[in-house]
Amino acid sequence: MRIEVDWARRGREVAVFTAIGLFLAFIRPYGATAQMPFWLNAVYWTGLVLLGATVGETTSSILARRAPNLPVWAVMLVLSVVTALAVSAALVGIERVVDGGWMPLGYLPSLFGLVWVIAIAMTGLGVLLERSFNGGADHVPDAAAAATFLGRLPVRYRGAELYAVSSEDHYLRIHTDRGEELILMRLADAMRELDGAKGLQTHRSWWVAEAGVADARREGGKLVLVLKSGKEAPVSRTYQRAVREAGLA
Structure with missing residues (x-):
C-alpha cells in the first residue's frame, strides 16, 4: 500500500531536529564526545536525535491508534522511555563497533538515565511542534x-x-x-x-x-x-x- 507523506511538514521536522543535533554537537553534553572534531560530533548527535525522533513518531502513531484516550503525561512518559531505550541501544552498538567491546552492565542504568534526560526534553519539544503544525489544536x-x-x-x-x-x-x-x-x-x-x-x-x-x-x-x-x-x-x-x-x- 502506497503511503502519502507530507513532505513539507517532514522537512520542517528534520530541519528542527538537525538544528538540535548541531546544538548538542556544539555544547557536547556530559563530555562524552569531547575529544571528537566538531564535524564528527555533528554527525554523531544529529544521527542520534533523528533516530530518537523517528522512534518517537512511530511510537506516537501506535499509541494514537491503540490507546487514543491516554492522558498527555502518560503519552510523554511512554515516548520518552521508548526513545531513551532505542538511543541507549544504539550507543551500546556504537561502542561495540568503535571499541570492539561491550559496555559494563553496571554502566547501563547510568547511560539510560543520561539519555532519558535528553529524551524527555525532546519529547516535550515534539509535543510543542505537533501542536504548532496543527495550529495549536488540542x-x-x-x-x-x-x-x-x-x-x-x-x-x-x-x-x-x-x-x-x-x-x-x-x-x-x-x-x-x-x-x-x-x-x-x-x-x-x-x-x-x-x-x-x-x-x-x-x-x-x-x-x-x-x-x-x-x-x-x-x-x-x-x-x-x-x-x-x-x-x-x-x-x-x-x-x-x-x-x-x-x-x-
Missing part, C-alpha cells in the same frame, strides 16, 4: 465539539464516545460506544457542528472520528475502516489520501 475542542453534537441525542447518550456518523436518506445514524441512534439531519450540517472534532469524512455518506477506528482492511480492493463497535465505514477513492495521512490506514 483535545479540548475535540471533546467539546463531539459533546455538543451528542447533545442532540437522548439523555443516555450524553457523555458517550462518538465513533462515526453515517447518512441514511434524510436521517443520520450516530454510532457511539453506547449504541446507535437515528436523527433527522443532513450530513453536511453534522460535519459543520463537528468541525472542531478530530475526525474526517471517508465517504459521501460517512464521517468517522479518528478515536473510533479500531482497524483498517481492504475488501475487494476497497479500503474499509472497522469501528470499535465492529461496524465498517467505507472509504471512497476521493478520501483515501486523507485517511492515510491521518494514520488510519
Whole structure:
C-alpha cells in the first residue's frame, strides 16, 4: 500500500531536529564526545536525535491508534522511555563497533538515565511542534465539539464516545460506544457542528472520528475502516489520501 507523506511538514521536522543535533554537537553534553572534531560530533548527535525522533513518531502513531484516550503525561512518559531505550541501544552498538567491546552492565542504568534526560526534553519539544503544525489544536475542542453534537441525542447518550456518523436518506445514524441512534439531519450540517472534532469524512455518506477506528482492511480492493463497535465505514477513492495521512490506514 502506497503511503502519502507530507513532505513539507517532514522537512520542517528534520530541519528542527538537525538544528538540535548541531546544538548538542556544539555544547557536547556530559563530555562524552569531547575529544571528537566538531564535524564528527555533528554527525554523531544529529544521527542520534533523528533516530530518537523517528522512534518517537512511530511510537506516537501506535499509541494514537491503540490507546487514543491516554492522558498527555502518560503519552510523554511512554515516548520518552521508548526513545531513551532505542538511543541507549544504539550507543551500546556504537561502542561495540568503535571499541570492539561491550559496555559494563553496571554502566547501563547510568547511560539510560543520561539519555532519558535528553529524551524527555525532546519529547516535550515534539509535543510543542505537533501542536504548532496543527495550529495549536488540542483535545479540548475535540471533546467539546463531539459533546455538543451528542447533545442532540437522548439523555443516555450524553457523555458517550462518538465513533462515526453515517447518512441514511434524510436521517443520520450516530454510532457511539453506547449504541446507535437515528436523527433527522443532513450530513453536511453534522460535519459543520463537528468541525472542531478530530475526525474526517471517508465517504459521501460517512464521517468517522479518528478515536473510533479500531482497524483498517481492504475488501475487494476497497479500503474499509472497522469501528470499535465492529461496524465498517467505507472509504471512497476521493478520501483515501486523507485517511492515510491521518494514520488510519
